[in-house]
Amino acid sequence: MIEHRGVLLSEELFEKQFVCNLDACKGACCEQGDSGAPLTPDEAKLIERHYAAIEPYMTARGKKSVRDQGCTSVVDMDGELVTPLVQEYAECVYAKKDKRGIWKCGIEQAHREGKIPFNKPISCHLYPIRVTKLKYHDALNYHQWDVCDPACKLGEDLAVPVFRFLKDSLTRAYGAEWYAELETIYAEWVKRPIRSR
Numbered sequence: 001m002i003e004h005r006g007v008l009l010s011e012e013l014f015e016k017q018f019v020c021n022l023d024a025c026k027g028a029c030c031e032q033g034d035s036g037a038p039l040t041p042d043e044a045k046l047i048e049r050h051y052a053a054i055e056p057y058m059t060a061r062g063k064k065s066v067r068d069q070g071c072t073s074v075v076d077m078d079g080e081l082v083t084p085l086v087q088e089y090a091e092c093v094y095a096k097k098d099k100r101g102i103w104k105c106g107i108e109q110a111h112r113e114g115k116i117p118f119n120k121p122i123s124c125h126l127y128p129i130r131v132t133k134l135k136y137h138d139a140l141n142y143h144q145w146d147v148c149d150p151a152c153k154l155g156e157d158l159a160v161p162v163f164r165f166l167k168d169s170l171t172r173a174y175g176a177e178w179y180a181e182l183e184t185i186y187a188e189w190v191k192r193p194i195r196s197r
Contacts, residue, residue, distance in 0.1 A: 001139070004185060005178055008134070012142035013163040014189055017155030018128055020165075024150035027103030029127060030095035032147055035076040036083035037092060038123040044073040044081055046118050047107065053115040054094065057106030061086050062093040083121065094120075125169035128162065161186070 002009045039047070047054065051072050055063055065086045066072055074084045084093045094106040108120040119125060128148060132139040142162055144152075155165065163170065163182060171179045 008139040019155040021150040021154040028147040030103035031091040050116045
């Protein structure tokens with residue numbers, strides 16, 4: 001692990017390559033899995049407060065699911081606050097397919113069009129990084145999922161390390177100065193004669 005300003009980073013964020021390939025995966029991370037996207041309490045409150053502005057970017061079944069569940073966020077079986085799913089093992093209620101059949105986030109679309117003042121959940125924005133909150137640190141680890149195999153292949157083809165693909169989301173989470181320093185750390189890391197694998 002590498003420590004940077006109180007954040008612990010797995011070296012896999014430097015070692016692995018990743019670039020989302022939506023044409024290949026069709027946004028499967030919005031559709032597959034046994035739970036919704038992790039939310040912070042503040043994110044859950046923002047979604048609830050701005051739900052009326054997000055709703056037009058959702059599917060009919062997503063809206064119905066929110067009505068049926070009576071909430072815009074839920075606590076999953078692991079006790080985590082997450083976005084609701086349409087039904088068990090189905091898509092996130094905020095996901096909607098575009099004309100190319102690619103799942104897109106309704107929260108992100110509403111933000112891009114200036115309807116709400118916040119972007120999609122940081123857990124989604126940071127993927128394939130998963131954040132674990134420790135007592136004194138955030139621990140950032142690379143999460144490997146077979147639905148992202150096309151992203152791994154494209155990342156290898158383009159030689160883009162995971163952390164660099166996530167520049168915008170890491171900057172959102174930790175700031176521009178923190179990210180700039182991370183690039184400096186990476187530049188030194190690649191010079192090392194022996195790297196842990």
